[in-house]
Amino acid sequence: MIRARSPEAKAKRRAQILRATADVLAADGLEGCSLNAIASRAGIVKSNIYRYFESREEILLRLLLDDLTGTCDGLSMIVSGPMSVKETAQLLANGFVASPRLCLLISQLAPTLEHNIRTDTLREIKRALLVQSNRASAALTTALPALPHATAQQAIHLLFSLVAGLWPMSNPGPELANLLAEPEFAPLGQSFADRIHDAILILLSGLTTVAKQDPHNRALPHSGH
Amino acid sequence: MIRARSPEAKAKRRAQILRATADVLAADGLEGCSLNAIASRAGIVKSNIYRYFESREEILLRLLLDDLTGTCDGLSMIVSGPMSVKETAQLLANGFVASPRLCLLISQLAPTLEHNIRTDTLREIKRALLVQSNRASAALTTALPALPHATAQQAIHLLFSLVAGLWPMSNPGPELANLLAEPEFAPLGQSFADRIHDAILILLSGLTTVAKQDPHNRALPHSGH
DNA sequence: TCAATAAGAAAACGGCGTTCTCTTATTGAC
């Protein structure tokens, strides 16, 4: 392997590792996405990954940031004015359904990705993630002007939580997949697309309802504590 | 260590292991809950755990089942008749807030606990979990008779997803906890109690709204596909 | 031309969940 000494060459190596990670993730899922797999896919040696990222978590966080940015780009493109709650829900749901990797990484964000990383690095990434999250809130406010800004932000955070909770449930491992084929457990086998679509519709309906019942500026019961 | 040969003695060992697991979980969290830790806490040798459980996942699944059963017991006790949406939300939220271990295990259910386990065992446990989930749905229908049964079931599943998504987010590791102390990220530092309370209220509001707009028996948009 | 630098490579580390092997306490049949 020829050595990367210039900043550009180093950036290429970083991109190469991220690309390999994305490939392994698509091919073998998170379980198969070990540093060994990433390294061999990228054609480099495992220990050298640590010259470009400080941990496995950082790699995945960078990937998450890229994906979220892309999805928010798409959202900002599409949303240009007020829409119905139903349309808005569909739009948001489609955004997630179109990015399975984003959903996977969101589901891993709090439980695993935000560990094993220096505070400085985490701060930088978290800041960038917040920027994107705020872009999404802005898009939501554009689509549903009835929602106050603070409520829209809460909605986006809740949405992330929903994705984090629903994705693993909708993408079971082979053991559970076997079971879900049995009629007894069929109701549990709903697709992620159906689940997230229903959930977002309910969420937005609930938020507009609560917002109506709350004439003050307080978006949600606890936000004013 | 004296040997457990009678069925009762074996049951005691199982209980001993479950107890030790709960203790380690309470003391050191999921990260510290290795088989080494469980074994040393239980005063037995690691390899012998496999004479009583087929994997680490099974131990945690059994614990989850116990916790869920306990919480559903409590719920059934309290709910005896119709209540307002607000009261119902508070009740459900309190049920989860009172059982941090249950919340933790729910958040681990789909991503990790339902793997590495024989299909037969998983079926047995899943069936038992479903029974409890249905008890919860029944309690919800009692509290909010306006919700059709199918909707109540969907609500409970959504509730589990919410807990699964919200719990890890509200219980960050030390790295993120450092960051959340900074004013810039303060909005992300909401407590689990606040989050889950708000979310359940929104969820129930949304569900009743959607249920009203849906005069047919179909509980949710996709349940009739 | 050459010493300094740092990227690549490989071995080693500690820890994990799990399996294998061996010992030996306990048992039920005789």
Place this chain on the structure above:
DNA sequence: GTCAATAAGAGAACGCCGTTTTCTTATTGA
């Protein structure tokens, strides 16, 4: 009471993981 069969306890070993350490050597700028 004796004894072979059983199976629980114990501990070493396995393979994998993420990470660190060490060494080599290609590349660089003086």
